[in-house]
Amino acid sequence: MTKIGKKATLLAASALCLTGTNAVAEDAQTQAELDALRARVEALETNRAGPANGDFRIGNTTLDVYGYVKADFFYDFEFDQGDTAFVNVIGEPSAATDGTFGATIRQSRIGLRTSTPSGIGEIGGQLELDLFASNGTAELRLRHANITIGDRWLIGQYWTNFQPLDTYPTSVEFNGPVGIAFARVPQVRYTANLGSNTVFSTSIEENVSGSNSDDPVLTAAAEYNNGTYIARASALYGNAQTIDGATEVDQWGVTLSGSIRPWAGGLFQVNYIHGQALGPYLIGLGDAIVGGEANDVDGYTVEFRQDLSDKWNVGIAYGREDYDLATSTGTLAFTELETIHVNAFYKATDNLTLSAEYIYGERNDVNSGQDFDGNRIQVAAQLNF
Structure with missing residues (x-):
């Protein structure tokens, strides 16, 4: 059975189960709903796209629904870091704990x-949402919303062109290691193929929250990727301001x-970032x-991964x-x-x-000269669709 056929069958089965419980009281309404559902299932089966073209077809447009459901369970030993392992709160008295389970x-998303x-x-076109709204609530938040034209143009919100996506470290928790760029911004990006396995991209982007600037950001990047080796360089230029606009x-x-993939199943990758006002x-x-x-600021990430089998890595x-200069968060400044x-995936x-x-x-505290550390364990289950 094709993917669309399975979805249509599940849709029909679910509706039959739900409506069946109220059949005596709502016969007419239920029958109408079932007739409409059967018509929809037949339409989906008739107009389904081929296996490589998406889940649905409307006219000459194919649509693909994707995403995952993810449940995370974690335990913080010294400092409560919240839903993400947010290292900035380590050392803060308000976050101190004898042990916190959460x-x-x-992190679940749909696109x-x-x-x-x-x-x-x-x-x-791409539209992607997750549930990471502000203040710890599970509310829809926009991640990506963009239009692409061929393999050249991207218009809308996506990862900043400054961010090295292909060498981003893998983690169970949401953020991953410090020391790497991580931002989704509205932009206009142009990409050119420079030959075998090499692309160049440049973009005009909105600045990120925290830079407090209304001026655009310019980026450029070049990447070589042959499946075994990846080499990438990117640059960014813009300006940052204080909140009151007094300093720019x-x-x-x-x-x-x-x-590099040095042997079967092995992966070693590094990222280095240097710049000014990039925090x-x-x-x-x-x-x-x-x-x-x-x-x-200078930032570094280093990652090593190994496949142990077709199921374990x-x-x-x-x-x-x-x-160079300390950032104050709460009572401390780092x-x-x-x-x-350290992670394992099955x-x-x-x-x-x-x-x-x-x-x-x-995290260090420049005022007291102390270093504070925090330990956390996390397990998760993720179902992709």
Whole structure:
């Protein structure tokens, strides 16, 4: 049975079960609903797209529904870091704990992709939402919303072109290691194929929250990827301001990334970032401006992964951020952040993955000269669709 056929059958079965309980009281309404459902199922079966073209077809547009349901369970030993392993709260008296258990489904997400042929190339669309709204609530939040024209143009919200997606470390918890750019922003991006396995991309983007600038950001990146080796360089230029607009500084940065698959199932990859006023782009969210001066930063991630079988893989990732000027959070002020993620993933079925992770975080306090650390364990189950 095709994928669309399965979905249609499940839809029909679910509706029959639900409506059956009220059949005596609502015979006429139920019959009408069942007739409408049968018509919909027949239409879906008649107009279903081929296996490689998406889940549904409307005219000459194919639609693909995707996403996953993910349940996370975690235990913080010294400091309560919340739904994500947020290293910035480590050391804060308000976050201190003798042990805190938590659970969340907020990483769950759903997305829709469309594809329509046209005289100027394939027109694609993407709309993706998750449940990571503000204040710890499970409410819909926009992740991606963009239009693509062929393999050249992207218009809308997507990962910043400055971010190295292909070498981003794998983690069970939401953020992953510190020391790497992580941002989704509205943008216009152009990508050009420079030859075998090499692409160049440039973009005009909105600045991220925390930079407090209404001016656009310019980025450029070049990447070589042949499936075994990846080498990427990216650059960013814009400006950052204080909240009151009294101080404005240049904001710039470069990222160098690489990965290699040295043997079967093995993966080693690194990312290095350097720049000025870049804190709002990084996992650690250091201040862009401190005392009227631009805050320089260096960030690093290193990851090693190994497939143990077709079902098991394990990995370890290290991340670090070093700032010239201290960022105040609560009662403490940091210039250094470190994280270690050690994880294992088990592919129970083609769609269901079980995972576990140990996370270590460390943050310094420039005022007292102390270092504070936090330990966390996390397990998760993720069902892709």
